[in-house]
Amino acid sequence: MSMQTIKCPICKKQIQFEQLSDQPAFPFCSDRCKLIDLGRWINGDYKISRELNDDELDQVEELIEEKIREMGLEE
Numbered sequence: 001m002s003m004q005t006i007k008c009p010i011c012k013k014q015i016q017f018e019q020l021s022d023q024p025a026f027p028f029c030s031d032r033c034k035l036i037d038l039g040r041w042i043n044g045d046y047k048i049s050r051e052l053n054d055d056e057l058d059q060v061e062e063l064i065e066e067k068i069r070e071m072g073l074e075e
Contacts, residue, residue, distance in 0.1 A: 010036050 010033035017023040028034040
């Protein structure tokens, strides 16, 4: 498998990885950048510019549930 390179959307640092599992904070370089992004959402700096349709809402819910399972936060 070949190395892939992306830029962290917050600090613009180059991130290299072979598999996504090698980069637990993906698409961010670190938990710090991940939290900065979350803070921007919470503060209202980011907005979804249109209503999501039912399929898109289902996809978002599935992603959230998957992350909850991965983090071991299931009830």
